[in-house]
Amino acid sequence: MDAASPASPSSSSPPPPSPTARASAVSPMTTISRHYFGGDSSSDDHDFYIDIIENMQEDYGMFVWPCSIVLAEYVWQQRLRFANNTVIELGAGTSLPGLVAAKVGANVILTDNAAREEVLKNMRQICKLNKVNCNILGLTWGQWDAPIFDLHPQIVLGADVFYDTTDFDDLFATVTFLLQNSPGSVFITAYHNRSGHHLIEFLMVKWGLKCSKLLDGFSIMPPCKGASLQGNIQLVEIALDDQKTKS
Ligand SMILES: C[S@@+](CC[C@H](N)C(=O)[O-])C[C@H]1O[C@@H](n2cnc3c(N)ncnc32)[C@H](O)[C@@H]1O
Numbered sequence: 001m002d003a004a005s006p007a008s009p010s011s012s013s014p015p016p017p018s019p020t021a022r023a024s025a026v027s028p029m030t031t032i033s034r035h036y037f038g039g040d041s042s043s044d045d046h047d048f049y050i051d052i053i054e055n056m057q058e059d060y061g062m063f064v065w066p067c068s069i070v071l072a073e074y075v076w077q078q079r080l081r082f083a084n085n086t087v088i089e090l091g092a093g094t095s096l097p098g099l100v101a102a103k104v105g106a107n108v109i110l111t112d113n114a115a116r117e118e119v120l121k122n123m124r125q126i127c128k129l130n131k132v133n134c135n136i137l138g139l140t141w142g143q144w145d146a147p148i149f150d151l152h153p154q155i156v157l158g159a160d161v162f163y164d165t166t167d168f169d170d171l172f173a174t175v176t177f178l179l180q181n182s183p184g185s186v187f188i189t190a191y192h193n194r195s196g197h198h199l200i201e202f203l204m205v206k207w208g209l210k211c212s213k214l215l216d217g218f219s220i221m222p223p224c225k226g227a228s229l230q231g232n233i234q235l236v237e238i239a240l241d242d243q244k245t246k247s
Contacts, residue, residue, distance in 0.1 A: 029057040032129075033064060037076040037100055039222070046079075048103055051129050052094045053122055060163075061093035061112055061119035066229045067160035067190035070217040071097040074188070074235060075157070077220060079104035085154040088178065090139065090171070091161040095123050098157060102132045109151065114138025142170025144177075152182040158189040162200060172207045179209070179240050186239045190217050193232040210241035 031054050038047025050072075054063040075082055075097050083105035089098035092110040102108040110127075112119045115138075123136050137147055156178050161171055175187045187209075191200075204211060217233030218226050 030055045035064075035069070035072065035096060037072070037103070046104070050096060050099050050103070051126075052096060053126055053129065054094060055122070059116070059119075061091070061116055062122060064094050064096055065160040066231060067192060067217070067233055068094065068096045069225060069229060070221060070233050070235060071157060071159040071188070071190040072100045073222070073225060074190070074220055075100040075104070082106045082155065086152065086182075087155045087157060088151060088153040089157040089159075090141070090174065091158055092123065093119060093159075095126060095134075097159055098134060099126070099130060099132055101155075101157070102134050103130075106155075108132075108134040109137055109153070110134050111137045111139035114140045114143070114145070139174070140170075141167060141174045148174075148177065149181070151178060153178060154182065154185050156185065156187040158187065158191075160191060161189060162191040163194075165199060168199065168203055172203050172209070175238070176207045176209060176240075179238075186212070186237050188235070188237050190233055190235045193234050197234070204238065204241075208241050209238050211236055212239050213237040 033052050033054055035050045035052065036047070037050070052064055056063060079100075082101045085106050086109070087098065087101045087106040088109045088111060089095060089101075090111055092098050092112050095110045098108045098110045110123050112123065117138075120136055120138055123134075127134050127136070139145075139148060156175060158171075158175075162168060179185050179187060201211075213236065215235040217235045218229065220235065221229065
């Protein structure tokens with residue numbers, strides 16, 4: 001994996017940290033990182049922390065990747081858009097964006113590879129730790145198990161899900177299915193632009209999708225969170241291309 005490193009455990013806590021904001025070890029390779037949301041001028045009363053159980057010894061889905069911090073911040077800043085909507089996070093891993101969506105009032109379904117029971121189990125523990133009520137579902141991209149047909153999200157989230165090019169087609173197949181199953185829905189994703197945008201652009205056309213918004217992920221980050229992040233992180237909103245659907 002040619003990824004940037006996972007985010008440092010305390011990277012998205014605001015300075016100065018409260019006494020409880022430091023990462024704490026619960027076993028030699030397991031830590032709990034604390035992530036703060038709030039502090040903008042609009043309201044103080046909705047500020048909250050999310051605690052994430054991370055295991056640096058395990059595979060990709062067991063720690064917080066920088067894209068997840070960017071996407072979670074976007075959800076927080078756009079929280080009115082998420083409240084009362086159904087949100088599905090794909091390849092959620094430690095699930096920071098989905099948990100923020102749940103905290104701001106969305107009905108959230110967290111998903112990851114159905115074969116990765118340790119990742120799904122960690123999600124359940126993280127939800128319990130944060131007293132957040134999310135549905136958790138094994139959903140492997142490009143596979144059509146029965147539960148997927150009942151999913152009708154308004155918003156699909158994905159943080160750092162474009163990292164293995166051999167999975168891109170399967171991921172787009174699942175995204176396209178979900179967008180078709182719920183007219184008007186969008187896929188919002190933060191990804192590392194590791195080898196240019198060309199393959200993703202090509203596949204969007206192939207799957208009848210269009211990129212409706214593209215932002216430099218760092219442009220939305222408060223300095224206290226952005227300073228420790230590295231790489232070229234793009235934040236993209238993808239929708240069905242109506243012109244393609246009609247033709
Ligand atoms: C780079 S990690 C990102 C995790 C998390 N979204 C974050 O940003 O912290 C990629 C995630 O995609 C999941 N994943 C990989 N291949 C998958 C597949 N074929 N179907 C579903 N999930 C998959 C992994 O288990 C992992 O949680």
